[in-house]
Amino acid sequence: MSAWLEPEPYDWWPIVEDALAEDIGHGDVTSGCLSPDLLVDWHIEAQSEGFVCGVGIAEHLLGPYGSDPDQSAITAEKVDGDHVRRGDIVIQGRQLARRVMSAERTTLNFLMHLSGVATLTAQFVGKVQGTDAKIVDTRKTLPGLRALEKYAVRCGGGHNHRMGLYDGILVKDNHIAAAGSIRQAVEAIRSYASHMSKIEVECESLEDVQAAIEAGAEAVLLDNMDPFMMREAVQRFGDKCLIEASGGISLDTVAGVAKTGVALISVGQITHSAPALSFHLEIG
Amino acid sequence: MSAWLEPEPYDWWPIVEDALAEDIGHGDVTSGCLSPDLLVDWHIEAQSEGFVCGVGIAEHLLGPYGSDPDQSAITAEKVDGDHVRRGDIVIQGRQLARRVMSAERTTLNFLMHLSGVATLTAQFVGKVQGTDAKIVDTRKTLPGLRALEKYAVRCGGGHNHRMGLYDGILVKDNHIAAAGSIRQAVEAIRSYASHMSKIEVECESLEDVQAAIEAGAEAVLLDNMDPFMMREAVQRFGDKCLIEASGGISLDTVAGVAKTGVALISVGQITHSAPALSFHLEIG
Amino acid sequence: MSAWLEPEPYDWWPIVEDALAEDIGHGDVTSGCLSPDLLVDWHIEAQSEGFVCGVGIAEHLLGPYGSDPDQSAITAEKVDGDHVRRGDIVIQGRQLARRVMSAERTTLNFLMHLSGVATLTAQFVGKVQGTDAKIVDTRKTLPGLRALEKYAVRCGGGHNHRMGLYDGILVKDNHIAAAGSIRQAVEAIRSYASHMSKIEVECESLEDVQAAIEAGAEAVLLDNMDPFMMREAVQRFGDKCLIEASGGISLDTVAGVAKTGVALISVGQITHSAPALSFHLEIG
């Protein structure tokens, strides 16, 4: 059984290998003191409560490899998206000591960060339980880690917005200003964009929402609106397009936003400011 | 004048270009609605107080390029390591609208994360002011961003520990267990390591410290010791080797640790859990 | 003025540089006979009638570079998407002879293939003139050239379908068979896909179309249906979702398909089987 939550991201492998190379560079000077044949039993344990993400990466970095698969083994006790409590063993195995020592930090760096993202996401998701709102991520991700962070958001029960500027259209105020009006911006985009792409428009007023819908937008982003205006937007336009709330929404305020009836609440904090969830690796 | 704090990290350029490519992919579908010749004035403004890091990256992503340098311009109002207050303009310029729109998010993602690291570091540094202790970073960094995060630590007034497994030697409990003793581990390493590398040994007791010094270690890391034991370590061994405190040290506890007289306090949190510092880019 | 049709594809540069390296390898053995300082006037001329695509690439491969811009020059007489007749000069300039000789073939290989795609697309577009049908491309592209070929389709007046498996959802018969039913496949995808993505379902009967719409599909692909069934699909479902016709449509049959009222007609042939449009480069 895979330790990944479906669908597994594609092509995470080079990111993980590059991170290992970033740490080892021309060689792990300290681990040269270990006998090259020494095998050890190891396990990774959670040190706080949260949601785990990165188990498949740990399998890659610490699992069997090369020509003698008998000497090493690995067993995932948790899979991505599982809840963990302090003291839970996440994954364990048997491996060459020097391989464990050289890959330990890189493994934990992924596990701690991605589990941190999943855990903070899950906290937001918990706050909106009982409403129809979904928590979605943003493009406010850490450089080079977007695909993995967006995967971690799903492990925490959140949903994904577009991956980047290439796979979704979000018309912002600056686009509108430059194009002349919401209608002109949307029409310009329609003229060349794929029919498979939805168009979302950032709105600062109910008039904007109206204009966006008339121009054919399939979704609107309510930017920093107060809950009263959000509720009105939902009442007037909720059956005509997807409505997303955005802008500085915190764990304290998210429940109130959700109750306005918006379909989507996007939160930058879950990727740009998630504190790490602690894990450690023990040998023996 | 360079917007980087000296010494500027080497080869940050591909990391930044890859992050831009991660966001734009096969193309920015939305910005196609902007006239290709439209020039705009833009500036980036701090939205909270802290220490800025990433201005040189912003210059790279938003600055003049190509064959017609006259049409674009850029001016850094702050340089890396500067203190900023809410509302301060960090950098401003004139550039093609579509270039600004396509690079905005990547620029801010670097600026917000690196400034977050610098700012949290500065908070730790502030807590130990008046002591001789230096705040140093760890290898608990976000995958792919280590060199930039360690640079951000310096922008916040902190100092750097080793960059990776290749440029420093830190003998941990698992190395010692596998090698048989501190002496045996250190001797094994001395037999092949460069004379330019210092050897640091992770110690869990004063006996360990004693053994490490006798084996020739130039630094010891006191792992999760209580302040009383740290103080005793400093008193007995502070003139014989560098003493570093480590292990779960927080903003609440760091001052107490510093007062024990340790030379170095390493803090994983400043890189693995720094919340972003907010900035936004405005046009017009 | 840019020689590219807006929006210009992103990151075409490495594809072009790699193609040049593929041709030159460790060095152009023949061009070593040319004096390194010899400058020549050159121009590229169309040898058949069609629509040009690749002028921006020619500018990159043959244009000014390095520290002495005075010695070279380049002028695009046509821009991508322009109609050309036999004998028309597309682009001309002055450049080092050995640079022209080394880059000539690579330049023409791009220009001939991309203009071939644009020209064949334009022929299909011409056949459906007067109807509401748009000609769209497929994923049946030549390996490594998809972004450029899809750009060429736009230069010929066509429109783009999804770029790849990552930026659009098309549920095929095998997905449906594996998932159990159209409803189950669409629901599974909705549970994890971004709200920004439309879902299209491949349909082999009107019952399939009905089921797809009930499951929430925003578009349907009528796979190898005869025109009568297509027309009925349009009449019954044309106001509920986008309707795309696909499957072996040729220059002979496309007009008939368009008259059924479908919104989109996808044609693999315009990318996988477009004959090159001839151009040659002359010196002097």
Added chain:
Amino acid sequence: MSAWLEPEPYDWWPIVEDALAEDIGHGDVTSGCLSPDLLVDWHIEAQSEGFVCGVGIAEHLLGPYGSDPDQSAITAEKVDGDHVRRGDIVIQGRQLARRVMSAERTTLNFLMHLSGVATLTAQFVGKVQGTDAKIVDTRKTLPGLRALEKYAVRCGGGHNHRMGLYDGILVKDNHIAAAGSIRQAVEAIRSYASHMSKIEVECESLEDVQAAIEAGAEAVLLDNMDPFMMREAVQRFGDKCLIEASGGISLDTVAGVAKTGVALISVGQITHSAPALSFHLEIG
């Protein structure tokens, strides 16, 4: 037994992996609806008559991989260079459904294009049967695909000209003009080129051929000559150097050219304008 025609091209693997990545990007959104463990039987069938090329690539993209080879299997029913008729099964196997769905299009894109090249080449080869002329390719190939296209030419019974500017010398009119004369150009090249390289000179008249041979050329390319002049060139110089005919030679005219006695006929069309040969992949 290998599915490749000997000698197999070297280092085709990254081209194929890059093409797969071009299609999948950050992930196959649709295939996420398939159960990760679902295995299916699949086969690829020819939809037209021709010569197959790309079976080894199909083996790579759809064959067994990873740690559990038992669950997947693959059997090539045809090898590269084989003749196929509509309905022939080319290759079949058992594999994870999501892997088949994600790799299907990339596999077919290679197979259809390379088989198209092989098939068109075979048509030219058929036209010159009974003469001594060989059909050879040119550098008019699609960017990034040259080594594979030249391999496909061999699968269709053709022969390869130089691979690029680095492994063969062909002196063209512009080189001659710049060097002053055929003799001067050839002498300049001889002074630095490896003794392992033959020199071929592009000739527009019999005087050129004479001059080329006197300068030591080992081959001449008759550029756009009429058959009468070609025949005379063969009669006068055919025992002194290799004679290649080139320039706009089509399926209609190639037999006449071959009858002039030239040793080689180079045809750009077989690589730059070969229509795809149709195949489809079926599951179940």
Added chain:
Amino acid sequence: MSAWLEPEPYDWWPIVEDALAEDIGHGDVTSGCLSPDLLVDWHIEAQSEGFVCGVGIAEHLLGPYGSDPDQSAITAEKVDGDHVRRGDIVIQGRQLARRVMSAERTTLNFLMHLSGVATLTAQFVGKVQGTDAKIVDTRKTLPGLRALEKYAVRCGGGHNHRMGLYDGILVKDNHIAAAGSIRQAVEAIRSYASHMSKIEVECESLEDVQAAIEAGAEAVLLDNMDPFMMREAVQRFGDKCLIEASGGISLDTVAGVAKTGVALISVGQITHSAPALSFHLEIG
């Protein structure tokens, strides 16, 4: 058992693969004449006396691979660092003939160069036997091969200086001149460098050595000093810092330098001018 001397360098694999690609390019034209299934027995034999280095690389290039490990085999008779005499078999195996023929030259190129470095190093090491001096390498290495050459130095009994500008600090005369004095240069570096890095200062006089030690340097490099001055430096400062001799030291002079009591003697010649040690590969 590994054929590498511990600790094995990290990430040598791409260097070796790139070298193979450098030789094979688009394909080994000659080896196409060999039957693809032909297996041969092969062995590599030393043709001169010396110390071997590169056996692990030979295992990689000529050893079992792919899905049928039964048909190939490899046995290292010597490991890196072993002494070899003319006629000694270093490594032998059974492998596809075409694989052996295509990889033979690349394998031998590594083996001959690295063994050359190990052998010349061993000659220097032999000359200083009976003293406390260690032979160390420099940064005068061949571009792209530094990590492997420094590994070869260890195989010959030498020791490694810093790997590059990033993992060690060596203050040279130009740094001192620019900074104003030894003290100022060292202080500037201390202010930002990691506490894990030792500082070495290049000295041209005993006053320089004195100043370096006062500034806190942990090592000094005596640049081109005569043995009398070296001896005095050792006597006055040998207990205060590591002393390294450097500058044009040859096999003739190294013993005299060692007798001065310096701890380290760095020799550029062992990497920049080591003649190859001869090996050949035989089949059958």
Added chain:
Amino acid sequence: MSAWLEPEPYDWWPIVEDALAEDIGHGDVTSGCLSPDLLVDWHIEAQSEGFVCGVGIAEHLLGPYGSDPDQSAITAEKVDGDHVRRGDIVIQGRQLARRVMSAERTTLNFLMHLSGVATLTAQFVGKVQGTDAKIVDTRKTLPGLRALEKYAVRCGGGHNHRMGLYDGILVKDNHIAAAGSIRQAVEAIRSYASHMSKIEVECESLEDVQAAIEAGAEAVLLDNMDPFMMREAVQRFGDKCLIEASGGISLDTVAGVAKTGVALISVGQITHSAPALSFHLEIG
């Protein structure tokens, strides 16, 4: 005027950049002590007599760059292939101190090695002066540096053999043994190889030479033959094919070999064992 000998190798730039990155890694720790704005005058001086190669690389590593070309300058006093005496200035300029310090070693490593190859080649060329023999290189080059070393051979007055396995055909004893006979090996290769490639056969006897010529070989390599047999080979076959002598030829024996009348003498030593030619860089 270019500092390169024509024709300049293509794509040497990444090799040089990679070598710089190999040395600088995450940053030059020492050069951080230099003021970022400090400009210095520098020059590179020969320390021994020989032939220079690598001046174009020095221009790249130390020359003007970036947006302010006024502050830096560079002047090549010698070009590749020039003879130098001890004390000759090869190249000089004005540049930022930290850039000079960081690039100095990489620049000299290229210059010293490539000039070493050129100088040793020139010594061989000198020994055969007055004969018709050309000195040619082999594939016994240092991994990753082949194109530059073969360029250096030309700078020393030598000539190039094939670049790799892809651009020339050399049938060796093992090929012949596997194919059955010289005739069979050559015929197999002719059946698929390009008509642009010459075929050379390694011969151990005059019978081999005879067989090679009958099979159509255009060149033969006399492997380790004594001069008498070489002379006989030249007399009997010198007008029928190119004759190359090879195998352990040294500065002592090369003149004797040349006098036998062979056209080519290949020498592995000029690339695999050339001692560095000394240069140093001075500032101020």
